[in-house]
Amino acid sequence: MVEEIKPSAIQVIKPLLVTEDEEEKTKYELQVEALESLLTDKEVADLPVSVISVTGAFRTGKSFLLNYLLRYLTALEKEESEDQWLGDFDQELEGFKWRRGADPETSGIMAWNKVFVIEPIPGQKQAILLLDTQGAFDLDSDVKDITLIFALSTMLSSIQIYNVRGNLQTDNLQHLQLFTEFGRQAIAQDVSDSQPFQNLLFLVRDWQLDDSEGFDGGSQLLEKLMKITPKMNDEKRELREHVKSCFKSIRGFLMSHPGDAVRKGEFKGETSKLHPDFVSNMKTLVPELLNLPDVKVDTAGNPLSCAELCDYFKKYTAIFQNEEMPETVTIMEATAEVNHHMAVQKAKASFKQEIDEIIPKQLGYLQANAFDEKSQEVMTKALSVFDGTKRMLSKKYGPKFRHDLESELVSDIEQKRKLNDERRAAKLVQTPLIIIVALFVCWFAIFILEMLWLSPVAAFVNVLSTLLIGGILVWLADQSNLIPGGFPVQQIIDMIAELLRDNILKPMAGVAMNGIRQANPDVARIIQQVAAPKGDKED
Template structure:
């Protein structure tokens, strides 16, 4: 059996190195560019001392928040199971399929017989090296039969049941990969045993709580992958034999103990699909030769045929399963929220109870719905009064804001979420509050586009100078020299105010004095000039309209 490994990484650069065996039987490190792949494995869940795990948020965000994929729906393929059972070796065939089918380089995606298998690092041996959870940092864009483009992510996990891992460590990794993936490949050796089913117990309990909340199955596809199947005379290799074996193993009978019957009932009720695939042994060259590099010529033809069938059954466009939670399809951005929420509940000393898992999912589903509703409001308001939009009358702006706000809240309420009103209410209040705060910013930005507002002070002062100058002339003509001199003094003061205001705006000094000048100008504008200017603008518009109409009639 092929065994897998990857050196525990402390940073993304180390995680990006892959391992390959050279012609002399020694390991050779290669960057992603050297191994034929456009990408590398990145450790997104890091195993730390004291049997704890930490989410590498930066690495995860770099993958999921890429501008061209963050709002696309996501398919997550994960593999989990006991250590040294060939999980990484298998995933490299998945990578090969995705790269070659997307690039349309060849119909025979398995490649040439002498081609080395690279991607997620693997090698022979008995010691565990893979730790935490790794994600291939190149998301693959695939087209569904209906034409929609989705993102496919490939995830590898730390092997379970080695001498360094506690039962809790194994359960945490298995739990995270199961709750995040849309297809969880459960990699097991030789047969489906009762202990393999027992590992699903925590998920069936969580599923029972989730089902009570919204009557929606919490998990999508669990794919049992039985490696080194030795009884093809009972159940043949492949999908059909696996389906018959799984049916027999999950069969419920009156003779079974109540606990065994309940486990099987809950497994059926928690997963939308339960599949099984039986794989033959790959050949003794694979399992015993330390210089094996993954060449097809060293792998049994029967195994190669089964690999081709297995990968197609999961990754062919018509078989891709988009990740869903509570019936809602997730985007890459949504997946990030759930990953963060799930990591929080696995930080304690023991395993979280099913209610904690449910609460984390409910919280994340509300965070996701809130984020989408808020994003909708911002996007629609940007169209109306964004930086490139012209000034809009306040009454019209408020009306548009109210319409978009109502639609945004409606979107939040109509999205399927877990937890009911108890969880949704605080996010609804938060959404309403932040929308109102955002509108205040849009209002200020809109006002800043009003040319009259920008130049209100100099326009007001200039108009005052003209009025005072005309008034001085009238008084002079009427032989009221004393009053005329007084008006001339006021004209001089206004001119000084304009000069001082211009100096303050240019230098940024004496801003308090500039603010006082603005206040006085605003008061004069509102009390005396605004109605006059509005009246003149209205009459000018009417005259222009009338003139245009007259020319049309002529």
């Protein structure tokens, strides 16, 4: 006679404490024999399987919820009335181990040692496997342990229930981003779909912020949290885009508090002692999850049988034992990188504002030495902004981010220097040409004035021409580096040339053109066409 196996939770992935290089580490070992006896049994081996996993922080009621799923599945197998699945309201809650208190109850990944068989559609049998996971953020687990367990359960489940207490907030998304990214990297070689995981349900426990509840309330909360707005910064936008890109379906459910009875030591899970709103929520949630649960599929979308799921357990566990897998980072490290990235952006914003203003708009350029001096001041100020921003783990991340920032600023300065040199080179041609033209105008004016017996005026113009010659000589000396540095000779002469052009040469050219236009319009038109800018000619 075959001894009947008592229904209970069994460990399928077990944590083992090992010592490597005088350091204690946790490794996770697949309990192959227990798993094979569960999933390769001839009654279920070839059936398509739905895997429902519950994960989240420790002591948030994961095992408590799974026991209600057990009750419902047991009622389905016995073909009991759907309204009666909760059974005797005074019955103690049994199944996965649970209890009140601050200490975690589950370690590794547990599975119910019975695969349930249901017929969600008449004539089509389907297996259901329930998984309970080690609670996150307990005192004994490090981030690598938490990440590995969460990633494994997400990779193996068709429905991942993420238990959250009190409210769904951005930090929950940040944790989810860390865990799912690790899992996504683990199966990257197999992923053909942009969304590698199947269904995610955010189950918000002890919801008391307003009167909303259930799937409707969860949908509203999730829509508000996941909404991407035009003014949202890159960090928040990328976080939400990442979570959306990981799951084919994301839902939310708001579960009210179970009532004061659960805080008392004598509470054993009796439904009669729970708050009616909590019981009502449970009556809505559990059937919705189990009446037509999605079958677990592989990365190509093919449904998996129980026997095939067993192979995936082995495959995925082996992946995480591979030393080539990327190391996880702590939430603090991830936050520190974001801190440093924001400090870099702040420094770059300061730099851009300052560097755009160092070249005077009127003149359009700076002398080479003046440009070097001012650009160095701007870069020093930007680096001071970075250094002055409070950053987590600055000793670890600071040097790298500062070096990358400095390299980027130097590159920007070189681009600005090139523009400055081009403008300065243009002035090197324009300025002497204007002064020479002004000099010839003066000599022509002197000739005309002498002929008109206006010698005093001619003498004044002659002084001006002498000053222009002096200006040319000083300009040539400056270009030949014969004048000591520090005095902006070229800039002063360039400004004088611009004054001559705008206040003397242009008005005189206008008067001359009016005279030619009156004397011979055709000649005036030809001169105007030759002298017009290229854009005006095309028009």
